[in-house]
Amino acid sequence: MDRITKGYMNNFAASQELTGQNESELFESFACYCVLSKEYPEHFDISDIVTGGGSDAGIDGIAIIANNVLIHSQEEFDDLAEQTHTITDLKFIFIQAKTSPTFNGGDIATFGFGVCDLLKEQPELVQNAEVQEKSNIISHILSNMMRVRNKPKCLLYYVTTGNWTEDQNLCSRIEGVKSDLKSENLFSEISFVPVDANYLQKLFKNTVDKIQAIIDFPERITLPEMEKVKEAYLGILPACQFLNLVSNEDGIIKSILYDNVRDFQGENDVNVEIAETLNSSEADKFVILNNGITIICKELKNIVRNQFSLEDYQIVNGCQTSHVLYNNKETISDKVYVAIKIISTDDEETVNKIVKATNRQTEVTDxxxxxxxxxxxxxxxxxxxxxxxxxxxxxxxxxxxxSVMEIxxxxxxxxxxxxxxxxxxxxxxxxxxxxxxxxxxxxxxxxxxxxxxxxxxxxxxxxxxxxxxxxxxxxxxxxxxxxxxxxxxxxxxxxxxxxxxxxxxxxxxxxxxxxxxxxxxxxxxxxxxxxxxxxxxxxxxxxxxxxxxxxxxxxxxxxxxxxxxxxxxxx
Known part of the structure; x- marks a missing residue:
């Protein structure tokens, strides 16, 4: 294991107050934490995710996420479905972690076989208590898909301390695993992500670094001074500039949308209509047809002229718009603009009031x-x-x-x-x-x-x-x-x-x-x-x-x- 990865892993161990694990066990916990933090930006107990050990069916971590809630039991899924009326977004996440400095085709195949076996109505592999519990929850969900709008997504992450080089044989093994899972006809989307040392380091850094972005914002007006607000602007941004705020090479940055009242609703009528507008002759009217986006940030700096740096920011409304723009990014013309409001404040009460006010058209839960x-x-x-x-x-x-690293x-x-x-x-x-x-x-x-x-x-x-x-x-x-x-x-x-x-x-x-x-x-x-x-x-x-x-x-x-x-x- 390289020194940087080991250093990050030790930082993780200190943050989680882990003292009783050997290096292999600690790496499993570290890998599961980094991967799940990418998919689930809230806090979670790592012991609820890690399944590695004897009889783990080749799976070191399993997570189930429904409507941005980490599911720990069948009852929790049922309660959530009842409270929210329908599950709009469902993910099954499987993680395998190896301290090996190489990617091994046999281990990839074993991992894939273990996941496929777990999804059977009657799994054949011996399962430890943790794997069996997750298997039972998944089985329960798959038997109650009337409560779910779309088929679940299946995400596999294979983590090592090596270097991923797109080796043809390994890519073929991965495609074989995906093909086996696709034949089950259970999922709307299947992905298999090889995570090497560089990517693992990046995932961990993302859990501790404040999110930052730089935008060109010439079309703006400065709003009057307000108590507990450092500064605020109202204006329009080209869609491509806006996408710099909400996405990176991995896709939508989930953590910046987490204060939204609702998760992305998929291809419902409203979102289909937004997409149609973006791809029509009236795309230039998007800025007046859409309600716009509100962004709150802790730090906002005017670097030079029209260039601004945003740090530690959240998009508090516009989850649907953000996703639809991202999903259509390849076809959006340079005539598409987004109405935007940027507010810089570190006062929690002000933030809460803005979140509530900007989402008042949506039912806010207790x-x-x-x-x-x-x-x-x-x-x-x-x-x-x-x-x-x-x-x-x-x-x-x-x-x-x-964003408080010392905690x-x-x-x-x-x-x-x-x-x-x-x-x-x-x-x-x-x-x-x-x-x-x-x-x-x-x-x-x-x-x-x-x-x-x-x-x-x-x-x-x-x-x-x-x-x-x-x-x-x-x-x-x-x-x-x-x-x-x-x-x-x-x-x-x-x-x-x-x-x-x-x-x-x-x-x-x-x-x-x-x-x-x-x-x-x-x-x-x-x-x-x-x-x-x-x-x-x-x-x-x-x-x-x-x-x-x-x-x-x-x-x-x-x-x-x-x-x-x-x-x-x-x-």
């Missing part, structure tokens, strides 16, 4: 409105009162801390993670952690169980910090990997082990604050925490029996058994 919620603003401020090893970062707005990524708490951790520890609902968090939010919010203005903030922080500590132990193999799917149950059990024979205090009481401080003391003491976690794992092992069956972690019956067992344990 999950998306949370960033504007006063409770969540105050909760974020509460997180900021902690420092040192206790510091976590509550990310109430998507990718809020992505260890595992210390970022997303809204989804917060909801699942709090619901598991203090609402005794760990079995629902595998569900789509929007469903869990709706059910709990309607009853006032979560994000209640009277709740003690410390309960939210402590549940997230406990999850962070437990996930650290799992990542670094201080807890057996088989308990990973029960990590939310461990949160609940930990609470009851601390409570003993006492009742849980009310979430709005001062007693809850005192109780949470007691839990904090245990979390801060590694020896004590290990003792409590060992007890929790023993309770799970005794009560569940078959830990390899992922369905056991999803039942209220198991939750009740674990709760009752924990309540009688004396530490």
């Amino acid at each position: 999950e998306q409105l949370l960033a504007l919620n006063d409770f969540n603003k105050r909760l974020e401020a509460y997180y900021q009162t902690y420092s040192g090893v206790q510091r976590l970062y509550y990310e109430r707005r998507s990718k809020q801390y992505t 260890e990524k595992v210390r970022i708490v997303t809204v989804a993670t917060q909801i699942k951790a709090f619901s598991s520890m203090f609402l005794d609902k760990p079995q629902l952690a595998s569900r789509y968090y929007g469903r869990l939010l709706k059910d709990s919010k309607d009853s006032g169980e979560i994000f209640n203005t009277n709740h003690q903030f410390i309960a939210y922080y402590v549940s997230a910090y406990a999850l962070y500590r437990i996930e650290f132990l799992i990542r670094n193999k201080q807890i057996d990997q088989q308990y990973n799917k029960y990590r939310y149950h461990i949160l609940m059990i930990l609470k009851y082990l601390v409570l003993g024979d006492q009742k849980q205090p009310q979430l709005n009481s001062h007693k809850m604050e005192t109780f949470c401080q007691e839990i904090q003391g245990i979390l801060a003491d590694s020896n004590k925490l290990n003792q409590y976690v060992e007890f929790a794992c023993k309770i799970i092992s005794d009560q569940v029996g078959d830990l390899s069956n992922a369905e056991n972690a999803k039942t209220a019956l198991i939750t009740d058994k674990l709760k009752n067992a924990a309540m009688v344990v004396k530490l």
